[in-house]
Amino acid sequence: MEQHGADALRLYLMNSGLVKGEEQRFTDSGVKDMVRRTLLPWHNAFKFLHTYASIDQWSPDQHLQAPQHLLDRWILSRLQSLKHFIKKHMEHYELYRVVPELLAFLEDLTNTYIRLNRSRFWTEALDDDKCQAYSTLYQVILEFTTCMAPFAPFLSETIYQSLLKLHSDNSNKPQSVHLCTFPTHDESLQDASLEEAVLRLQHILALGRQQRNALKIKVKIPLRELVVIHKDQQLLQDIAQHEATIQKELNVKSIRYDHEEDRYISLYAKPNSPVLGKRLGKSFGQYRQLIQNLSHEAINTLEKTGTITLEDETFSSEDILIFRESQADSHAVTDRFITIAFDETLDQALIDEGLAREVINRIQKTRKAEGLNVDDRITISYTASSHLLSVIEKHQTTICQETLCEQLEAVSEVTDQPYQFEIEEETLTITLHKQRCKTC
Incomplete structure (x- = not known):
């Protein structure tokens, strides 16, 4: 407790078998894990709000606004679902069920909501959209x-x-x-279809990053097209509302939606053994074989209706787990919930745009090394090898916008506290100074 604190110890014990009357072997690493997975993300989410609200002099007294942005509505819906879940299981004193849900919510708050909304907090003007983002984050952190x-x-x-x-x-x-x-949950703020769409969005982003790693194409290099594939056309329409987010996070120029998933994947099913083993007893082996032999059409029916009857037993989609498997010639990647495919073709323009993003990354690292505040504006003098020089000139406007650079000037030699970088066999040397002017 002296090393990790009382809160971490409490969370660890509430998440252990002790609250179910089971034996528990105490481990220091388990307590430390609660700091890493719960206390730090929670504090960092608050710190993010406090830092930017202080910069903008935002106050909930003056600027509290009702949410309109999809991600604002989503995180508020997730918050209502969390509050309902806590109340339900606390009433039955099922503490061990609550902590995993708290962790899942924090993951959604930090790695989806805040991550995907950073640009809204980084805009200069305290406009309506930025105020709505502040209001939403404030309400969520307060109630959480x-x-x-x-x-x-x-x-x-x-x-x-x-x-x-x-x-x-x-x-x-x-x-x-x-x-x-x-806090009590507000049903008027709950939107099950929006929560489902963002869940699929999370899977799309995870699959996209996984596939880029497999292809060895950095996220900084844009790709021409992403195809999102699922047979549920309504789900594809719901996902399409988040198209701008997908384009930005996976760095793709365009997105196409295809409901003919049979062209890309095959379906297969497996029994949920922990559930069905207990329910069916000695008959489990017989039904396991029937489930594993389900046809493509039968699995489609189960996924569409939520139930299927085999002999004299009715099974739900929780009893039978449906899996997707990419066809060998489809170039698609999939998980249990969604399928995607990239246009993997690269040309020089896309590669150069990736180089420009690498330059932005190096400038941001230099800002951090210089101890600048997030809202400090800068001027930059630089030298670069010939090809990188032309890339910087072509993408100068974007580089300035992304790094709060007022002046980006190519010089013959950098002598004042230079920072030197190697980028894809190209050389970049920069010197950076804090600036106050407002034009680039």
Whole structure:
């Protein structure tokens, strides 16, 4: 407890077999894991809000706005689902079920919501969209912190006190998180289809990154096209609402949607052994064979209707797990939920655009090395090998926008505190200075 804190120990024990009356071998690594997976992401999410809200002088008293952005609506829906889940299982004292759901929500908050919305917080103007992003993140962190109070009371109180300071007048607010009413879920904010669409979005992004690694094509190099494949056309329409996000995260020029998934994948089924083994007993072996031999048409029926009857037993989609397998000649990648395929063809223009993104990356690293604030503007003098010089000139506007650079100037020699980089066998040397002017 002295090393990792009381909150981490509490979460570890609540997530252990002890609360189910089982034996538990205590491990220090398990407590440390709760710090890594719960306390740090939660604190970092708050720190992200606090840092940018302070820069923009945003206050929930003046700028609280109703959400319109799809991802705002999604994270608020996920929050309602979380609150409903906590209430349901806390009423039955099933603490061991709550902690994994808290971890899953934090993963969604930090690695999906905040990651995909960073550009909204980085814009200069405090416009309506940025205020909605702040309002949503503030509400989510506030309610999540209140939900966490019984589980991690000390960090909950620390974050809550800092959230109070965002208000110009907090005298009418409870002065401790432990004086707050436990949040109840709001059904009007829940949207099951939106949650399902973003779940598939997460799978698309994971598959896309996995496939780029397999192809050894860096994410910084754009690709011409991504095909998203699923037989449910309504699901494809829901996913298409997040097209801009997919394009940005996977760095593709265009996206096409194809419901004829038989051209790309084959379906097969397996029994959910832990569930069916307990339910069917000695008959499990017989039904396992029937399930593994299900035809493509039968699996389609199960996926569409949610149930299927084999002999005298009815099975749900939770009893039978459906898997997708890419056909050898399709160039597609798939998991249990969605299938994608890239146009893998590269030309010089795409490669050069990737080089420009590498330059942006090196400038951002230099900003960090110089200890600059996230909103500090800069001027840059640089030298580069001939091809990289032409790439920088061509993509100068994008480079300036992405790095808050007011002036990007090619010079014959860089002498003042130079930083030198090798990028794809090209040489770049830069010197960077903080600047106050507002034009690039």
